[in-house]
Amino acid sequence: MRVVVLVKQVPDTWSPKRLRPGDFLLDRAAADGVVNELDTYAVEEALRIKEKHDDTTVIALTMGPPPAVEVVRKALQMGADEGVHVVDDALAGSDAMVSSLVLAAAIERIGFDLVITGVESTDARMGVLPAMLAERLGAAQATLAAEVKVDGREISVRRLAGGREFDVVAPLPAVVSVVEKINEPRYPSFKGIMAAKSKPLTTLSAADLGLDSNRVGLAGSATEVVAAEERSAERARVVIHDEGDAAARIVEFLASRKLL
């Protein structure tokens, strides 16, 4: 079984994120790049599937500028078998639609039975990529998985959505996005770090994937950021005065913002 796991480099969660003046693209130089933490759950789940099923190959795939190779390396250190880095200046500014086009082309080229992703990236936070990929790949999609079981050519997934659980079953090939509850990602081991150095790591350009430069990057994107302004440091405040029901109203407030 070939399991492709998507990893993305994002600005360090704890540092302030900025858009570049002019083109309003994410200023990647403004903060240290780290692996999108939500993707480490995807890598862990892929590795657990590999540990349960013989003849499974885990391929870590990323798309991003040259430094993004670090997140593939991290996945290799954790235990993925192979890495693929799609890197091309022409890809800069790709929106979610274009990213899914490029990644789907890369996944087709790699060959796959199962694609595992994190639930979203902590920079753009759209969370649409898994569905787009499934559509482009003609594969089943099972998003927001809190449990994944592979049995032969079938996958069972417990979805956590809108505060409810759904058990779904799908044939492979499939695209699965996983939530944080699914597992506890491992730290790489020292041996894993050493072993990662000799694992295959392939670099692909847009041309390698048969994509013309006018179909990708800013040029190919259907969306464009035309204006942006700094968020005011002052946020709207909500003051709840206790009239005997403050606790319930605080819970309600937090729940309405999906903080509970």
Added chain:
Amino acid sequence: MASARYDYFLDDDHAALRSLVEEFARDAVAPKAAALDEAEEFPYDLVAEMGRMGLFGLPFPEEYGGAGGDYFALCLAVEELARVDSSIAITLEAGVSLGAMPIYRFGSEEQKQRWLPPLARGERLGAFGLTEPGGGSDAGATTTRAVPDGEGWRIRGTKAFITNAGTQITSVITVTAVTGEPPGETSATSHPTGGKEISAFVVPVPSEGLSVSPPYSKVGWHASDTRQVFLDDVHVPSDHMLGERGKGYANFLAILDEGRIAIAALAVGLAQGCLDEALRYAGQRHAFGRPIGTFQAIEFKLADMAARVHTARLAYYDAARRMLAGKPFKEQAAIAKLYASEVAVANAREATQIFGGAGFINETPVARFWRDCKILEIGEGTSEVQRMVIARGLGLPGM
């Protein structure tokens, strides 16, 4: 975490290991450190994770369950852990450098195969029993005795301040014991062991007659396991003698020389942690209308802290490099340990001062650092013993 750490010329493997442990220390250890300290609780889950990461096997080859790294890698790991928590750092340092290393260095092939792999994988912990209530570096004061009893040895005595001696996963305690006096007159002053023949034995846990005290109530290192060890006529077979008979003293000196480099690394980690915390606090705490870090009185404290931790780090890097290159390193290790431990104490004192009243409250990391630092000038040879070692290497008349 604010960073005021100057980079050095680490190769890729060492740099990758350091990043790995830095991340683990920050994300997995730091959030638990205060609670573990408060509860004086040994963190079995963290030790297990560190075992899986290969940290307990860093300096050992893979054939013995090791990770195939080197002693410098161990030092880097110890430093990064000590940056957030000295207790977990000393658990690793003592487990590897004192618990497992004597078996690796002086054990027979059979002994290594038997005891090393679980220690190197971090599944079990080893302890090293040298110090006694009446003496540590003064080996001539050793009173624990081992006498032949037919099929092996019978050991009787008490060991003090033994790290990792009483955890649920402790599997062996290596102890030194007097195995005989050479015939004839010997002057206690002319020989470091006072003429006593000292040998080392691996005592498996559990063994009949072997027991440990409850954990000490310590000033610091609350989450590390430190106990007295009682050997009440403990029998061990003859194949449990570690190294040659009578070489126990020389062997433990070699182990302590290495160990001093790792303790220096631990001290550097603590000193760096003090700088990290003080720098962060100096940026956010205001007095008289501005951050206290903008006052020169605080700036200069921070600059001195940075200078001290950097030079102490270079000292232990140098000692470790010399050791790995097979060059003599005894004095350099002593210098690194002496200097780094004094730097740790100085930085903890200054960090506490910068925190003011908050630094006197146990829940702040610097208060813990302050309680954890003093032992560094004592353990693995006091500062006075380090000065003796350094002075002996200077070629003074009459030495």
